Amino acid sequence: xxxxxxxxxxxxxxxxxxxxxxxxxxxxxxxxxxxxxxxxxxxxxxxxxxxxxxxxxxxxxxxxxxxxxxxxxxxxxxxxxxxxxxxxxxxxxxxxxxxxxxxxxxxxxxxxxxxxxxxxxxxxxxxxxxxxxxxxxxxxxxxxxxxxxxxxxxxxxxxxxxxxxxxxxxxxxxxxxxxxxxxxxxxxxxxxxxxxxxxxxxxxxxxxxxxxxxxxxxxxxxxxxxxxxxxxxxxxxxxxxxxxxxxxxxxxxxxxxxxxxxxxxxxxxxxxxxxxxxxxxxxxxxxxxxxxxxxxxxxxxxxxxxxxxxxxxxxxxxxxxxxxxxxxxxxxxxxxxxxxxxxxxxxxxxxxxxxxxxxxxxxxxxxx
Ligand code: DAH
Numbered sequence: 001x002x003x004x005x006x007x008x009x010x011x012x013x014x015x016x017x018x019x020x021x022x023x024x025x026x027x028x029x030x031x032x033x034x035x036x037x038x039x040x041x042x043x044x045x046x047x048x049x050x051x052x053x054x055x056x057x058x059x060x061x062x063x064x065x066x067x068x069x070x071x072x073x074x075x076x077x078x079x080x081x082x083x084x085x086x087x088x089x090x091x092x093x094x095x096x097x098x099x100x101x102x103x104x105x106x107x108x109x110x111x112x113x114x115x116x117x118x119x120x121x122x123x124x125x126x127x128x129x130x131x132x133x134x135x136x137x138x139x140x141x142x143x144x145x146x147x148x149x150x151x152x153x154x155x156x157x158x159x160x161x162x163x164x165x166x167x168x169x170x171x172x173x174x175x176x177x178x179x180x181x182x183x184x185x186x187x188x189x190x191x192x193x194x195x196x197x198x199x200x201x202x203x204x205x206x207x208x209x210x211x212x213x214x215x216x217x218x219x220x221x222x223x224x225x226x227x228x229x230x231x232x233x234x235x236x237x238x239x240x241x242x243x244x245x246x247x248x249x250x251x252x253x254x255x256x257x258x259x260x261x262x263x264x265x266x267x268x269x270x271x272x273x274x275x276x277x278x279x280x281x282x283x284x285x286x287x288x289x290x291x292x293x294x295x296x297x298x299x300x301x302x303x304x305x306x307x308x309x310x311x312x313x314x315x316x317x318x319x320x321x322x323x324x325x326x327x328x329x330x331x332x333x334x335x336x337x338x339x340x341x342x343x344x345x346x347x348x349x350x351x352x353x354x355x356x357x358x359x360x361x362x363x364x365x366x367x368x
Contacts, residue, residue, distance in 0.1 A: 002357055006062075006331050007062055007066070009064075010066055010086070011065070011066070011069060011159025013051075013103065014051070014066070014069055014070060014073055016045060017048065017051070017073070018073045018076065018077070018154050020079065021041050021047075021048070021077050021080075021367035022076070022077070023038065024041075024218060025037055025077070025080045025081055025084050026084065027235060028084060028088070030088060030092075031085065031088050031089070031092075034081065034084055034085060034088060034261035036082070037358060038212060041077055042074070042077065042078065042081075044278055045276075046115060047078060048058055048070070048073065048074060051070060051210070052070055052074070053236045055067055055070065057073065065261070077116065079195070091305075094106050095283075099263060101174075103302065113355065113356065114353075114356065115350060115351055115353025115356070116354040116355070116356055117327045117341075117342060118335060118341070118352050118354070119325060119326060119359075121329075121353075121354045121360065122328065122329040122332065123205050123222070123224070123325060123358045124246075124298050124359065125249060125366045125367065126203070126205065126224055126249065126325070127205065128366065129244075129248045129249060129366075130203045130226070130245070130364065131243055132248075132362050133241065133244065134201055134228070135201050135202055135203045136191075136201065137202065137203060137204070137205070137225075138188050138191070138202040138203070138204045139184070139188065139204060139206065140187055140188040140191045140204065140206070141172060141182070141186070142181060142182060142206070142207055142209070142289070143170065143179050143181060144178075144179065144180055144181075144182040144183070144335060145177070145179055145277070146177060146178070146179075146238075147190075147230070148182075148187035148190045148191060149167075149180050149182050149183060149184075149187045149306070150162060150185075152187075152190040152305065152308040152309065153186050153187070153189070153190065153265060153266040153305060153308075154265040154266050154302050154304045154305055154308070155265045161265055162265050165183040165184075165210060166178050166183070166210040166211040166212050166318040167183050167210070167211065168180060168209050176222070177359055181208075181209035182206075182208055182209065182227075183209065183210055184206060184213060184223060184322060185204050185205070185208060185223040185224065185322060186225055186322060187267060187346070188202075188206070188225055189204075189225060189301075189305070189320055190202035190308070191249055191267075191310060193227075193229065193306070193309035193310075194297075194309050194310065194332065196212075196229060198229045198311065198316055199229060199231075200227055200228065200229040200318070201227075201229075202226070202227050203224055203225065203226050203227075203229050203335050204224065204225040204226075204227070205222065205223070205224040205225075205325065206223065206224075207220055207221075207222060207358070208221055208222065208223045209221075212255065215337075216338055217338075217340075218277055218326075218338060218341070218342055220337060220342070221320055221324060221325075221326050222324070222325035222326050223321070223323060223324055223325060224323050224325055225320065225321070225322050226241070226318070226320060226321045226322075227301075227318065227319075227320045228241070228318045228319050228320070229301065229306075229311070229314060229316055229317070229318035230316070230317075230318060231316060232317075233315065233317065233318050233319060234300070234317070234319075235265060235269075235300060235319065237238050238300070238319040239257070239259070239320070240299060242257065242273060242298065242321065243257060244297070246275055246295075248362065248366070249328070249332070249366070250275075250286040250287055250332065251365075251366060251367070252268075252287045252288065252307055252325055253278070253287075255275050255286060255287045255319045256275065256276035256287065257271070257273055257274065257275055257276075258266055258270040258273070258274040258275075258292055260272045260273075260274065262297060262299075264297055265266050265302065266299075266301070266302050266305050266320070267272050267297075267298065267300055267301060267302055267320060268300060268302040268303070269298065269299055269300060270298070270299035271297070271299055272294050272296070272297050272298075273295060273296050273297075273298060273321075274292035274293055274294050274295065275292070275293055275295070276288065276289060276291070276292060276293055277289055277291050277292070277293045278290065278291055279291055284331055284334075286331075293329060293331070294322075295321050295323060295324075296322060296323035296333075297321065297323075298319065298320065298321035298322070299319065299320065299321075299355075300317065300318070300319050301317065301318045301319060301320055305361070326338055326341055329341075332367075333352060333367075335352055340352075346363075347355075
């Protein structure tokens, strides 16, 4: 065999290998198959690599012809693999996008729908009722200072009402003062009167805290505060507002109410309001029967509170009330155990919760 013949044979071999590799590349069905082709051609012991290594053994004049041919082929194969890889990746993404297509306009499946917690529901109901009467919503912080939670509400340092509140205190500051977790929503009255001009007509729903825990008390609970300040509002208006609220909230035509004299440092006179009801087993009927159920505290704003807020008691007057939300939610919806409200038990929520789209409205009904 002459050297020329030998050379021609090598060139032939290279061409054959090139066309074999290119067809293997174009036949690779996925990235793994493509990678196998790459290793078997360009890998350390790949067919192309072995041929390149063979260059060293060739005579210089042979190498001059074979080396460029091999290099060119290496480039062609490398490019072909890159292109194939890109095409496979694009195809894989396309397939994924098609397979995972999601129609976001489809309606939610009812069994997968979340539920509104009864407390949120009741807050929405109460808000709807008072908004309709012209009240706006006010808010205050969960962490209060002594002035807003106590002093401005006419509960000075030595007042026994401070003990009654079972207050959670935060650690003492450098100046000796201690902040508290608000024990009631009444400090929002103070914030409202200090931060804006009368007349005021607000409700303030929110979390409140007392160091107390048993069957009917939880350390965190919810209250709603109401406040009206102007120059003419009196006890008769207070009764009218609360009567309207009870009728709307309990969804009955009439509710008999009873105001019992009571004491709160921030109101004078003060009262507690009961509604007529009857207990039948663990169910309660509102508006009929021989029992009375206390649902809130209220009264005319104490002149000292007005003065603390920079309002002249000879010019301004008004009323306020405060009510536990959790208890009236239990009452309205026949929920037996207060603590379940805060257990985050999904089965409980599924049973007692509300469908999100049924937003309470006075026109459409509060609870549907
Ligand atoms: N803050 C009182 C409490 O938590 C409830 C209360 C009573 C609020 C009378 C009022 C009110 O605004 O006038 O026990």
